[in-house]
Amino acid sequence: MTDAQDLRRRTAELLAAHPPATTDRLEFLRARFDAGLAWVHFPAGLGGLDAPRSLQAVVDAELAAAGAPDNDPGRIGIGLGMAAPTVFRFGTDEQQQRFLRPLWTGEEVWCQLFSEPGAGSDLAALATRAVRDDEGGWVVDGQKVWTSSAHLARWAILIARTDPDVPKHRGISYFICDMTDPGVEVRPLRQITGEAEFNEVFLTGVRIPDAHRLGAVGEGWKVAQTTLMNERVAIGGSRIPREGGMIGVAAADWRARPALRTHDLHQRLLKLWVDAEVARLTGERLRQQLSPALNSVRAGGAPTGQPGPEGSGMKLAFARLAQEISGWEVEFLAEDGLTYDDWTMRRPDGVDFTGREAGYRYLRAKGNSIEGGTSEVLLNIVAERVLGLPPEPRTDKDVAWKDLPR
Secondary structure (H helix, E strand, O other): OOOHHHHHHHHHHHHHHOOOOOOOHHHHHHHHHHOOOOOOOOOEOOOEOOOOHHHHHHHHHHHHHOOOOOOOOOOOHHHHHHHHHHHHHHOOHHHHHHHHHHHHHOOOOEEEEOOEOOEOOOHHHOOOEEEEOOOOOEEEEEEEOOOOOOOOOOEEEEEEEOOOOOEHHHOEEEEEEEOOOOOEEEEEEOOOOOOOOEEEEEEEEEEEOHHHEEOOOOEHHHHHHHHHHHHHHHHHOOOOOOOOHHHHHHHHHHHHOHHHOOHHHHHHHHHHHHHHHHHHHHHHHHHHHOOOOHHHOOOOOOOOOOOOOHHHHHHHHHHHHHHHHHHHHHHHHHHHHHOOOOOOOOOOOOOOOOOOOHHHHHHHHHHHHOOOOOHHHHHHHHHHHHOOOOOOOOOOOOOEHHHOOO
16 A cells, blocks of 8 residues: 655655656656556556545645646647546547557647537537548537637547437537548637637538547547546636635735725635635545545546536636626735726636736636636536435437437
8 A cells, every 4th residue: 555655755766767857758757657646546558546535635745845847738738638538538548548648748739629609518519520420430510619729739638419310418429539620620719808818619521530539439428527526626626725816815915005994804804714724625625535545446437536517516606706706806906806907818728816916817817717617507506416406307308310400
């Protein structure tokens, strides 16, 4: 059994063999993955050591103290939080060996081709088609939207309709799409922040080999659930220290500007601080509930170690807090809260909620209740799957997708 002492020993051996000060960054990250110290809860040979997930913090602390480089998780968050758990659970051995290492090291950025202009909240209504070709592969045509990092991505996780003659949830398959295919066109979508971290993606005759399918044909919705559940945990349940994240920025503003303080703003900040701490501790508890035995999870196996619908509650809390804290901060800073550094159209590598000014946080937080599942949809998930309340009536449940009104 791998314990904290063993992980410290392994980390020390990695640092001795690859001193961060003199080792190329990518070389170090590759060596860390090969040593099983990338995500310690993954199996040996896939960047882990079959260790408890909670022990990752031991490795991270040792490496940070030594000045070791990280893999820039903000830039590759979709790969880490969504693609990797899905490839691990449903991918073949060959797929896992091919994709997980360069995904973790950041050599290959991933994006998510799920939402469409007519299938956002009702994702299962998607219309992008994947049709078998003469060689046993697939030809994909359609349009996706709100695709973060598509302008940077080498690979995409993609769901497409492979059978229009069955109800919408049963006619979907899940693929890994090569974003360098000549049929892939990425167009920026400028947001309220002035930037374009989102994109719309047009797929025209994109060819995908069957070896890049995850899960069985027609069972893509099942595979997508793993992605979506992990996405919500990645968005709403990321590990941060006490008074970290946006509440930390707001608290620092309060301490630095005593002249702007009022009783009402103080009471609201205290409530937000408590809410943020409750959300942080709840996220930590959720992560601890995930079984470390992820190597028992394979396609067709029990969903051991996979997030459940509770992650939807975490994402709900994150969206509400981000919007309320950023609103409080803009109000507290008065005229300084209205400043904005640059409206230049840019296509950034990621989202920075703590390294920018209050105006950016306020504007960008508006998307938190939409991305990763709207708050309204997540409330339904929590009501039905966590609280056990009766589901809403669904008139399209047993109707073939091709017969649905559009």
